[in-house]
Amino acid sequence: MLQIGTKTPEFELASSSGGKLSSADLRGHNAVVVFYPKNNTLFCNIQLARLEKYRRQFELSNTKVLAINSAPAESHQKFCRQKHFNFPILSDPDKKVLAQFDAQRPNGQGVVRTVYAIDKEGKVISARRGMGKLKQLVEFMKGQSS
Secondary structure: OOOOOOEOOOOEEEEOOOOEEEHHHHOOOEEEEEEOOOOOOHHHHHHHHHHHHHHHHHHHOOEEEEEEEOOOHHHHHHHHHHHOOOOOEEEOOOOHHHHHOOOEOOOOOOEOOEEEEEOOOOEEEEEEEOOOOHHHHHHHHHHHOO
8 A cells, every 4th residue: 555645656547527537637636546346346336335425525625536446437437327426437447557556456356445545746645445434534634625
């Protein structure tokens, strides 16, 4: 996992909202980035539904929300429409960004569920394995918005 204070890797990936989204698009905003294994599976659905539940609260503290996994952008578009997710899900089919953010299993086969909070300059300010405690993260990000 990336350490607190580490500058995040640069990336540009296809987005479920069309076009591409890059790390440069996040500059000037805080961000919560969720790496998750697979679309339309029980725990991923739960995790991303919770992310959607808190999305507006994150946005009120100048925090962008996004998720990343290796499925194609078209799959993410369908998934977002079906589940009513209003945040971008990025496609990393080559798993390069997953590796850069240390969100892959050691053998490169599969994603380790990981939640990062990133500040306006692109540095990691929180890193956690698992689903993440999003309610606590909302409060933490409120303190980062000033």
